[in-house]
Structure formats: C-alpha cells, structure tokens
Amino acid sequence: MFKKISAFLAVALIAGVVVATEADTKKTVQCVVANKAADMSKSVDYKDGKVYFCCGGCAGKFAKSEKKFAVKANHQLVATKQYEQKLCPFSSKPADPAKATEVAGVKVAFCCDGCKGKVESTQGDEAKMKLVFTDAKFAKAFKKVAKKK
Structure with a gap:
C-alpha cells in the first residue's frame, strides 16, 4: 500500500513540475509586435506552431507583415518549446x-x-x-x- 501511495505522489509531483514549467514559460512570452506580455488566447498559426500576441490588433499587424516580425516569431516558437x-x-x-x-x-x-x-x-x-x-x-x-x- 505504501509503495502505491509513494508511486502516486511521485507521478503527481512530476506532473505538477511539468505543468508549472509550461505555465512559467508561457507567462514570460512577449508579444512579437509590441514589447508586452503575450495573451495566450491571442494567437495565429505560424510555421506549424502558434505565435502569441498581447492583443488582436498585434495579431492583425503580424498577419499583414509576417516577414517584418519573423525573427521575433521564430524566437518565440523556440521560447514556447514548439521548436x-x-x-x-x-x-x-x-x-x-x-x-x-x-x-x-x-x-x-x-x-x-x-x-x-x-x-x-x-x-x-x-x-x-x-x-x-x-x-x-x-x-x-x-x-x-x-x-x-
């Protein structure tokens, strides 16, 4: 019984660390257009991934001129562990x-x-x-x- 409880707690701890790490990564993500924190609900598809923005306006600016923001978008894909x-x-x-x-x-x-x-x-x-x-x-x-x- 003790082994089962210990195993369950170990799995729960590992899962919690993974979720916390993902949350921390997404908390520090910056909008690729404006130098503000990104809102994870504001995104567009880019290179088989998602790029995040602070607002819908920035998402629209990015869509009109992806090439202008490519360096920051590529960086964000790596920062968010999509690449x-x-x-x-x-x-x-x-x-x-x-x-x-x-x-x-x-x-x-x-x-x-x-x-x-x-x-x-x-x-x-x-x-x-x-x-x-x-x-x-x-x-x-x-x-x-x-x-x-």
Whole structure:
C-alpha cells in the first residue's frame, strides 16, 4: 500500500513540475509586435506552431507583415518549446550543448567557440536574435517538436 501511495505522489509531483514549467514559460512570452506580455488566447498559426500576441490588433499587424516580425516569431516558437534546436545556426553542424549561450532568454548552442563568440560579442538581444533567428538560419537549425502521443 505504501509503495502505491509513494508511486502516486511521485507521478503527481512530476506532473505538477511539468505543468508549472509550461505555465512559467508561457507567462514570460512577449508579444512579437509590441514589447508586452503575450495573451495566450491571442494567437495565429505560424510555421506549424502558434505565435502569441498581447492583443488582436498585434495579431492583425503580424498577419499583414509576417516577414517584418519573423525573427521575433521564430524566437518565440523556440521560447514556447514548439521548436527545438538541432544544429548550429551558422554552420549547420551538430550543436554542442557545452558551447551554448542565452539569446533573449533562449539557450542556443553552437558547434564551436567561434560561432558562439559571434553572438556573445554582439550587443543587445535584438541584434543577437537577428544573428540566430532569421528565417534561413531558423530553417537550418531548428525543427518542430514532435507531438507526444
């Protein structure tokens, strides 16, 4: 009986941590148009995922000019764990987790210290995001997370 209760509590604890982590991630998501907290009920489909906005007006602006907001939208897809990194965004070689740095709150890994240094020597989150999350680099280095069955 004790083992069953312990197992149940362990499963409940793990489930709670997963839910809390997902909630924390979504709480910190920023609108890709306005620099405000995103409302998870305001979204549009983008690259087989969802991009979140602070209001319907920003969703409309994004729909009219996706290309203008692509860097921030690509970043948000990774920040919300809809996409994950597979390769170095510069070389398309396997990324080394030991050669990672944060880009606007998202951990990004590189193949070597040279590629990592390009980002670390760049000033400001916006400039760093433009190095890593352009459409071309995003297509090479990041892939959609497979849905759990």
